Amino acid sequence: MKGSEVRIEGIDKRFGDFHALKDVSVVVRKGEFFSLLGPSGCGKTTLLRIIAGFETPSAGLVYVDGANILPLPPNRRHVNTIFQNYALFPHLTVFENVAFPLRLKKLSRQEINRKVEDYLTLTKLTGQEYKKPAQLSGGQKQRVAIARALVNEPDVLLLDEPLSALDAKLRQHMLIELDTIHDKIGITFIYVTHDQQEALSVSDHIAVMNEGRVVQVGNPTEIYESPEDIFVANFIGEANLFHGTVSSVEGEMVSVDVKDLGILNVTMEPGDLEGMRDFKPGKKVSITVRPEKINIAIEKPPDLQPDVFSFFPCVVEEVIYNGFQSKFFVKVSGGAQGPETGPGNGNFTVKAFKQHVSYYSAGPEIKWKDRAWIWWKADDAYLVEVHDA
Amino acid sequence: MKKNYGVIYTLPTGLWVSLFFLVPVIIVFLYSFLERGELGGVVWSFSLKAYQDMLSPTFLHILVITLLISLAATALTLLIALPCGYYMARSKKKSLYLFLIIIPFLTNFLIRIYAWQAILGNSGFLNNFLIRLGLIEDHIQFLYNEWAVIIVLVYSYLPYAILPLYSTIEKFDFSLLEAARDLGTSHPGSIMRVMIPNIRAGIVSAVLFTFIPTFGAYAVPKLVGGGKNSFMLGNIIADEILVNRNWPFASATSILITLVTTAALGLYMFANKSAARAAQRKKI
Numbered sequence: 001m002k003g004s005e006v007r008i009e010g011i012d013k014r015f016g017d018f019h020a021l022k023d024v025s026v027v028v029r030k031g032e033f034f035s036l037l038g039p040s041g042c043g044k045t046t047l048l049r050i051i052a053g054f055e056t057p058s059a060g061l062v063y064v065d066g067a068n069i070l071p072l073p074p075n076r077r078h079v080n081t082i083f084q085n086y087a088l089f090p091h092l093t094v095f096e097n098v099a100f101p102l103r104l105k106k107l108s109r110q111e112i113n114r115k116v117e118d119y120l121t122l123t124k125l126t127g128q129e130y131k132k133p134a135q136l137s138g139g140q141k142q143r144v145a146i147a148r149a150l151v152n153e154p155d156v157l158l159l160d161e162p163l164s165a166l167d168a169k170l171r172q173h174m175l176i177e178l179d180t181i182h183d184k185i186g187i188t189f190i191y192v193t194h195d196q197q198e199a200l201s202v203s204d205h206i207a208v209m210n211e212g213r214v215v216q217v218g219n220p221t222e223i224y225e226s227p228e229d230i231f232v233a234n235f236i237g238e239a240n241l242f243h244g245t246v247s248s249v250e251g252e253m254v255s256v257d258v259k260d261l262g263i264l265n266v267t268m269e270p271g272d273l274e275g276m277r278d279f280k281p282g283k284k285v286s287i288t289v290r291p292e293k294i295n296i297a298i299e300k301p302p303d304l305q306p307d308v309f310s311f312f313p314c315v316v317e318e319v320i321y322n323g324f325q326s327k328f329f330v331k332v333s334g335g336a337q338g339p340e341t342g343p344g345n346g347n348f349t350v351k352a353f354k355q356h357v358s359y360y361s362a363g364p365e366i367k368w369k370d371r372a373w374i375w376w377k378a379d380d381a382y383l384v385e386v387h388d389a
Numbered sequence: 390m391k392k393n394y395g396v397i398y399t400l401p402t403g404l405w406v407s408l409f410f411l412v413p414v415i416i417v418f419l420y421s422f423l424e425r426g427e428l429g430g431v432v433w434s435f436s437l438k439a440y441q442d443m444l445s446p447t448f449l450h451i452l453v454i455t456l457l458i459s460l461a462a463t464a465l466t467l468l469i470a471l472p473c474g475y476y477m478a479r480s481k482k483k484s485l486y487l488f489l490i491i492i493p494f495l496t497n498f499l500i501r502i503y504a505w506q507a508i509l510g511n512s513g514f515l516n517n518f519l520i521r522l523g524l525i526e527d528h529i530q531f532l533y534n535e536w537a538v539i540i541v542l543v544y545s546y547l548p549y550a551i552l553p554l555y556s557t558i559e560k561f562d563f564s565l566l567e568a569a570r571d572l573g574t575s576h577p578g579s580i581m582r583v584m585i586p587n588i589r590a591g592i593v594s595a596v597l598f599t600f601i602p603t604f605g606a607y608a609v610p611k612l613v614g615g616g617k618n619s620f621m622l623g624n625i626i627a628d629e630i631l632v633n634r635n636w637p638f639a640s641a642t643s644i645l646i647t648l649v650t651t652a653a654l655g656l657y658m659f660a661n662k663s664a665a666r667a668a669q670r671k672k673i
């Protein structure tokens with residue numbers, strides 16, 4: 001495997017009174033595609049700039065392959081950056097932009113030509129060599145920035161929201177290309193984004209950040225399926241949140257009493273409860289259920305056992321048709337007593353997403369103001385947070 | 390129909406420019422090819438004598454001195470103006486600095502040169518200060534030499550150099566310097582390889598705005614210069630008109646100054662055009 005391991009230990013950064021990074025520790029493995037994901041202002045760029053050498057941390061260390069790189073100036077680190085605004089040199093042609101780092105190294109003419117051509121081919125820029133950056137489209141500029149950052153053959157490539165200036169279609173396309181390039185050259189990528197879809201689709205590991213802290217590190221499935229707190233659950237994908245009190249614990253099955261709604265069953269992963277010694281009835285907890293895991297239909301299926309499924313009658317408040325799926329926002333009111341409860345009595349808005357898989361299994365169409373049923377399996381509910389109080 | 394209105398609109402300015410700018414230049418040009426009159430003025434017969442006189446060693450010496458002084462002043466001005474413009478563009482107090490740069494213009498140019506006499510004179514501020522400090526025994530002759538001329542020229546045209554530099558540096562994208570550092574340049578290297586080429590237009594304007602007026606300087610060498618190494622072309626013109634009454638020679642010298650400064654401008658425009666053409670050619 002090429003690339004380097006990056007170990008970030010206890011990084012703290014203050015800008016005057018403002019505490020931008022708080023004790024950030026992350027390990028990025030050799031050659032992996034690692035994403036830093038978080039909302040605007042959470043400190044992603046600041047962390048990247050510390051790794052690149054444009055910012056000095058107030059405390060903490062950054063190791064690349066075991067060596068502390070903080071004393072090195074940016075030009076002495078084997079780390080290259082793709083900047084959010086590309087930062088192409090406007091006075092140089094595409095060729096010269098890519099050749100820039102090679103000319104600094106005083107490589108021979110042939111070697112420069114060969115390397116530049118190689119990386120222009122990799123980024124599909126052949127034929128654009130003599131254009132100036134101002135004559136390029138957004139996607140082409142992006143490719144030049146990639147070629148220029150890679151031509152030096154760095155151990156680590158830092159990417160700061162490289163796709164944010166592109167339109168949705170092109171973004172998708174460039175993301176796949178970036179992933180392909182990563183597979184081809186195999187160096188470590190540290191990719192900053194606030195777009196969870198981007199992060200989930202290409203990363204080996206993701207660090208979710210919030211307000212200067214790393215709140216969870218994991219692979220995309222872990223981040224999505226087992227969020228460590230309410231913030232992660234809400235930030236990654238969409239989530240329904242229920243707050244309630246534990247009423248009973250039987251084996252792996254936890255029952256939670258949610259006010260105005262009733263009992264929800266949650267199946268815990270084997271072993272999950274072992275670490276929580278004082279987990280007993282009376283604890284306040286929060287539960288999430290992903291909207292795509294909630295079923296919705298006009299008729300309740302007859303075979304739903306209450307200990308395996310949670311099901312509620314509801315009124316459809318809003319339907320958003322997306323082509324491949326429909327998003328239903330429904331009002332749920334307490335108990336499984338049937339769809340008698342009129343509109344307006346519901347206390348919970350629940351999101352349920354239905355994929356349009358096949359017309360066969362579609363059932364009768366669900367429309368605005370319809371009375372319907374939602375249900376989900378206890379396995380699909382996830383206990384996301386246990387509150388101390 | 391519409392086109393003709395344009396001519397009408399520009400007619401007043403057109404007349405103004407030709408009357409007060411072009412006509413005098415033509416007169417000077419004509420006079421330079423005439424014979425001198427006994428008591429000033431010209432005799433209307435064609436002569437190249439004024440231009441032949443330019444080949445005299447005295448005149449060539451003055452030409453070289455003028456070139457050296459104006460080039461030195463331009464280089465020095467640029468050297469000071471670049472960091473000033475850089476600092477101003479990066480500062481949070483831009484408008485304060487702009488205001489400070491404009492303040493000198495509120496005082497008459499000649500008065501500001503006299504102020505320099507008061508500073509650099511033998512019993513002036515600087516000498517008194519140094520003597521009080523005990524650094525020197527007797528006064529130093531600062532004034533009335535080529536160095537005084539260069540210093541005061543730099544002082545006079547510094548704002549004209551700072552302003553265009555400031556405005557181009559302000560538009561410069563400083564993240565490019567970080568990109569250059571990231572790709573392997575040192576800090577000075579990133580300035581030389583990325584910033585300087587991108588603020589070229591500002592540098593060229595600054596150079597022209599200092600070189601053109603310093604090459605034709607008259608008042609500064611007259612008031613703070615002295616000796617044969619700070620007598621400039623501008624002083625020749627005055628002397629030839631007022632003392633020697635050789636109008637054709639004064640005119641020829643004026644034409645020479647105009648030609649040199651026009652050449653500088655032309656070089657600038659040519660450089661710009663060929664850069665644009667090169668960019669055009671490279672388009673595929």
Ligand SMILES: Nc1ncnc2c1ncn2[C@@H]1O[C@H](COP(=O)(O)OP(=O)(O)OP(=O)(O)O)[C@@H](O)[C@H]1O
Pocket residue numbers: 015018020038039040041042043044045046047194
């Ligand atoms: N030089 C600075 N001086 C003061 N505050 C700063 C500086 N740089 C960043 N900050 C602050 O630090 C916080 C984190 O900034 P950062 O640019 O790292 O956010 P980010 O996660 O990259 O956000 P975005 O997704 O919007 O790019 C912000 O609140 C920002 O205002």
Ligand SMILES: [Mg+2]
Pocket residue numbers: 044045046160
């Ligand atoms: Mg950012």
